[in-house]
Amino acid sequence: MSGANEKLDKLAGDYKAISDKYGEGLNGKIAIVTGSNTGLGYEIARALAACGVRVFVASRNLQKGEPAAKELAEKDTSKAQVEYMHLDLASLKSVRTFAEDFRKLGLPLHILVNNASSWMVPESMSPTEDGFEYQAASYYFGHVYLTELLKDKLESSAPARLLWTTSASETLGTINWDNIELTDRTSNFATYGTMKMYGQMVARVYAKQLKSKKVSVYMGQPGMSSTDFFNPEKFSWYKPDATLQWLLQKFIGLTSEQGAWPIIFNAVAPEDQLQSAETGLSMGPEYYDTGVLQMPNITNKGLIRYQEPQNDNIKDYSTCERLYEATIKLLQRKPVVHNGPKLGNVGS
């Protein structure tokens, strides 16, 4: 497949080159990128803005989101249109308000990037007001609700794309069908891996569900990239798995520009160069699979390629569908959702 094995370094971080090569046809399109005040989301928003896309920086913190949007608007081209909109994915109420505010703008939606996530948050943050473990709320339940509320927008704006930022930590995921909200677990690496696995599972379902509507769904993951995700200031140093991740990404990780490139590629490359999320494949940097951790190929940090899912739950489409249906039913029982627009095509 052409494109999939391009050297990252050729284009990662070179937003003019990305715009020159892939920007045609993107000018004036509308995108929402969650968690784009920093890290990979920031780079994804930057690439889209450089391609002439009007980008909404959807993030939970006004003090970080507004300056980031302003900076992005001025960064690469004076024509860039980047705006901040408040979205706390860990609150279903906030997700609903965000979707309602976006709809009030009367704009189409061509690209939705489900990117934001939290990692190893303090135990005091769980359960959330809606009864979810915090990481699961912020990456999984929040994004599923957001997608459900904006799905018709994507459909009516087609051709459109729905992107998920995934993670190699899906290998750690396990399902307890009696507690998919994960409140029976601590907010550790395995719980993070579980909710990232959930994301890949529903991305497969959305890809199949939306195919006939000309909404393409793609998954991309950054390997191990140097962002604030592993910033030790957010953790206690006694957490050994956090410390290990921090050290690894500092010494052998990719830059945030390199890490964002697989997801940017999913946003800008022609469809014939991409593999639908329905396949379970996720675009990402080349890495060595040690059986426990997937380590970026430090001898050649430049390659991206499709990666097969490692987790049996992702591989089995019927399990993916079961999770989607269980998730929609769970969401429908939450008061904010119950009293809001009807969700999906799953009965309550």
Ligand SMILES: NC(=O)c1ccc[n+]([C@@H]2O[C@H](COP(=O)([O-])OP(=O)(O)OC[C@H]3O[C@@H](n4cnc5c(N)ncnc54)[C@H](OP(=O)(O)O)[C@@H]3O)[C@@H](O)[C@H]2O)c1
């Ligand atoms: N970095 C890596 O090596 C790596 C590896 C695999 C996968 N990933 C995935 O890449 C994605 C982006 O991560 P990153 O590395 O760019 O991390 P990051 O620099 O920490 O950025 C995460 C973004 O998500 C936002 N966020 C967190 N919780 C949120 C919530 N409840 N509502 C709204 N926004 C929220 C953060 O907002 P604040 O600024 O307010 O915290 C921030 O904007 C995540 O899905 C992560 O799982 C990263």
